[in-house]
């Protein structure tokens with residue numbers, strides 16, 4: 001009973017808060033202004049702009065709200081900013097004062113102060129910190145790990161950087177429906193339904209029924225994070241997007257030729273086809289009617305949880321139709 005109540009609260013929480021959270025975040029996007037800021041800082045520090053954009057993009061997802069008057073979301077820890085044991089505990093201090101305590105606070109806008117609530121100061125300080133490790137991908141990764149202490153955070157930021165680098169922009173608002181609209185398919189909201197295999201887990205996703213071989217497309221921009229066989233999901237692919245959302249495509253008949261882990265994808269890129277694989281050892285197929293199982297998992301920098309993709313699918317279907 002306790003567990004049931006917990007699941008109920010959790011589901012209500014995620015279904016109510018999460019879509020509004022995502023919508024609210026996108027409203028705060030000032031793509032052009034942000035891009036100018038990344039590029040300006042990047043030029044001074046000689047670091048590619050997309051690393052700064054990638055960190056900002058990551059932090060946009062982990063803070064409940066942005067600091068007032070700011071267009072970037074990076075909020076450095078006090079200990080990073082002022083240094084350990086610094087008697088100065090305010091948001092704003094002389095950079096020399098931070099340096100004495102091995103803090104990273106720098107003055108990016110030339111006003112003589114390092115202000116933890118100023119976009120230019122924060123970006124410049126972070127960029128200085130990163131480049132203190134070096135300029136190649138591995139150096140950046142180590143710097144990020146020492147800053148966030150979490151593999152998934154590092155991976156998500158590096159993914160973001162690769163997506164921004166490839167498309168040369170942070171304005172990536174297109175989406176697509178995972179199946180061609182011309183195909184014969186059907187789906188309904190199946191979130192939370194009981195499932196017959198794998199214990200008492202709830203159904204974390206939406207099943208889109210279609211024929212064998214119908215192409216399956218990426219719904220968003222992102223990086224292929226996982227590809228292979230899973231006992232429940234069969235042949236499946238996982239794509240992490242720039243909003244820390246992991247998109248899970250299961251029961252595939254097969255993968256699109258050439259698709260591999262680490263590939264950067266965009267909405268509409270074919271990744272595989274509809275099948276009925278899964279519920280057994282590798283190669284098992286046909287234990288249920290062919291369908292695409294599509295799931296969404298959100299990461300907030302601390303933990304990951306699934307939420308109902310149904311309303312998003314309906315929305316992307318409308319977008320694809322227009």
Ligand SMILES: [Zn+2]
Pocket residue numbers: 203205206207292293294
């Ligand atoms: Zn399913």
